[in-house]
Structure formats: C-alpha cells, structure tokens
Amino acid sequence: MERIERHACFGGQQEVWKHASTSLGCEMRLGVYLPPQATQRRLPVLYWLSGLTCNEQNFITKAGAQRYAAEHGVILVAPDTSPRGPGIADADGYDLGQGAGFYVDATQAPWASHFRMHDYVTRELPALVEAHFRTTDARAISGHSMGGHGALVAALRNPGRYRSVSAFSPIVAPTQVPWGQKAFSAYLGDDHEAWKAWDAHELVAGASERLPLLVDQGEADEFLVTQLRPLLLQDACDAAGHPLELRMRPGYDHSYYFIATFIGEHIAHHARALVD
Template sequence: MQRIEHRACFGGWQDVYRHRSEVLGCEMDFAVYLPPQAETGARLPVLYWLSGLTCSEQNFITKAGAQRHAAEHGIILVAPDTSPRGDDVADAGGYDLGKGAGFYVNATQQPWARHYRMHDYVAAELPALVEANFPASGARAISGHSMGGHGALTIALRNPGRYRSVSAFSPIVAPSQVPWGEKAFAAYLGEDREAWKQYDACALIAGASERLPLLVEQGGADEFLDTQLRPQLLQAACEAAGHPLQLRLRPGYDHSYYFIASFIGEHLAHHARAMT
C-alpha cells in the first residue's frame, strides 16, 4: 500500500492510498481522512462513503466538506473509487456502464466478471485493509450518493451485523425498475431479473433479517427524482415490511454536491451517535 496524497485538513490528514486489490484484480485508489483524534492512539469508528456515477475517490473528499464534521466527531472517513480501473479492465465508453459505474455488484457476466466485484471489495477487502493499517475500532457505518446510495443501502442490507448505521443521499432505491439500473444489471448480471433482486434495496427489504434504520436524504428539485431515483418505492417497501425508514425530502435541492454539503453534517452526527 502506497500513500499518494497527504494534506493537512481540520487538524487531521486527508490522504489517498493506492494498493493492489486481489478481489478486483487491479490497482485501486481509496481516500482516508484521519481526524485529529487519531494522533491520540484511540481506536476510532469508520464511515465508508460510496460515490455515484462518473466519480472517483476524489469527488467526496474535495466537494462534500465532510472532514470538518468528521474531526468534530472523531470519525475516520474512507472513500473508495467507484469501479475497478486499468488498461485491462473492461469498459463500455459511456458514463453509466463500465469504469466509474461499478454499481457495487459482483458481476457474473463477461467481460465484466473478471474485475467488477465492487460488492466484495467494499464489504470485505477494503475494511480488512483499513482495520489492519489504521486506528479503526471495528465500528462501521456506510453512506453514499446516487449509485453509491444504492450501494450503501444494498451492502448494509446484504451484510447484517456489519454496520452500525446506514444512510444515503439521492439513492437509486429500485435499480431493477429504472433505466440506469436496468442497463447496468443486464450487462453485469445477465437478463434474469430474479438475479437482480439481490442488489435491489426495495427487493431486499422484505427479507431483511436485521431492521437497521435507513436514513435517506432526497432533494425535491433533483433532476433524476422521477425517472431514476423514485424514493416512494423504498417508502412503500419499508411500510410493507415494517422496516424503519426516515425519508427526508428537501425542497429546492438538486442532485449535486451542493445538496450533499448542505446536510452531510447531519449525517455524520447520525452515524456518530450509532457508532459511539
């Protein structure tokens, strides 16, 4: 593992590391914010942030303003890339499939299956790496935006007991029913829609063995609200299953990082309460 960026930030350090991922079969970059409490020798909780389409590890650390709140609460922030990278990694040449669009699934179809195993990378390999190399306590939370919000919800639902809390901004809650998800799932998982359900938050809710409360932030002026996000589907699924959900619709806010930056402090406080 090699540190490739190192910047002082709110009394702590915003770093970026590069490592060889055995799960993905390529070199991967991930960002780590170590708050000032890391200097004391204390073991700290970790929030994993999953970004959306076209993003890398850079978007969250440069636009969200989360470090200030992480420093206040003593939380380590970890932000991985959104897909495998490299010259030998399959790509589709568009923004919504291939590099930058891993959808946090384990692909089963070629040519994607060789590298696109982002679920296992986020849920298992990356936390093991973080907990072996940083002052992490083992208390974990997960959050994300858009495609990453989908990833946060599904990874938390698929891995009961692994996370203390989960939240999402503008998540794709029912990828099996919207164009972004249908395109990606058909490519990565094949045409059998039954196989898609294992990565669809709305489908997973009914059989969830853990009733981990979901916190979902959604902008009312989001340009993708009615076509790609459709939070009312998650609300209906949670009501039917008796699953706790706090869905907050914020009038006037769009799909951008202006929205995330406006409410990331509330989410960090939410996760801090759950992890400490």
C-alpha cells in the same frame, strides 16, 4: 498500501492511498480522512460510496465532510467507484464500465473478472483499512446516487456488519429504472430474479436486521422521477415494517451542493451509532 497524497485538514490529515486489490484484480485508490483524535486512540470508520463518473476525489474535495468527522472523531474512507486501467472492460457512455461499478459482483463476461465492487467494499476494503489504521470494529456506510444504492444494499445484505447506514439521492429500485436495468443487464445477465438480490427496495422485505435507513432526497433533483424513485423504498419499508426516515428537501438537486448542505447531519447520525 502506499500513500500518495497527504494534506492537513481541520486538525487531521486527508490522505489518498493506493493498493493492489485482490477482489478487483487492479490497482485501487481510496481517500482516507484521519481526524485529529486518530493520533490518540482507535476510531470508528464511515465508508462513503460515490456515484456515477466519480472517483476517490469527488467526496473528499466537494462534500466538506472533514469538518464534521473531526468534530465527532470518525475516520472517513472513500474508495473509487469501479476498477480501472488497461485490460479492464469498459463501455461507451458514463453509466456502464469504468466509473460505473454499481457496487455489485458481476457474473457476466467481460465484467466478472474485475467488477466485484460489493465484495471489495464489504470485505476486502474494511480488512485493509482495519489492518493499516487504528480503528475500532464499528463501521457505518453511506453514499450518493449509485453509491447510495451501494450503501443500502451493503447494509441490507450484510446484517451486523454496519452500525448505521444512510444515503443521499439513492437509486432505491435499480431493477425498475434505466440506470439499473442497463447496468444489471450487463453485469448480471438476463435473469431478472437474480437482480433482486441487488435492489434495496426488494431486500427490505427479507431483511433479518431492522437497521434504520436514513435517506435525504432533493425535490428539485433532475433524476428524481426517472432514476431514483424514493417512494418505492418508502412503500417497501412500510409494507415490511422496516424503519426508514425519508427526508424530502425542497429546492435541492442532485449535486454536491446538496450533499455539502446536509453531510454534517449524516455524520452526526452515524457518530451516535458508532461511538459506544
């Protein structure tokens, strides 16, 4: 781990670190916000997964989350969205390849050797963070769009690992929408049954842990009908008896203006679960 940025922010420090990832076989960067309480005691961690085209900078510069993390005493960790660099597979367009890891573990060439973002986010990254910073063993996870999909899937596939989960504008049923179908075809191959293991609305039916899902969705989101389809998750949760709070927000779109408006509520939600 090598720190490459450090900025005073709301009494704490917004840092950016880089490290060599064993899961992904490349150098990765991550934003880490250490609130002022981090100098006094161990703190819980909220992991944030960003969406298509993003890197570690989008959330830490646009969401305004540090203010609320400082208020509640929560460390924020925001990794990049995919492996990057020379020799790593890429594709034309914004929705596949570098910047579009989709938080799955790819099984198909040429992606399988590097695109293992689920393993990175759920296993390697927490171990790294907990070894280098003064943390408790309490974790939460959240994200936006592609990252909202990643957060929901990470929580549903790993019972007991997270105390809470939330998402903004998540892709809740990637097996049924163009973004997910394109990515899953490339990363996972043609077996559509295998895709279901990476689809939140499919996973709730067999979830062994009833961890409540918190989802905020803007009603003016340009991707609402074609790519996001939150009512599919609502239907699946209703059928399975899985707790879901789906909050439809009139007038809000897919942007970080939406995230910045409600991020304080999400961090408060996570803080209640994270602090013993």
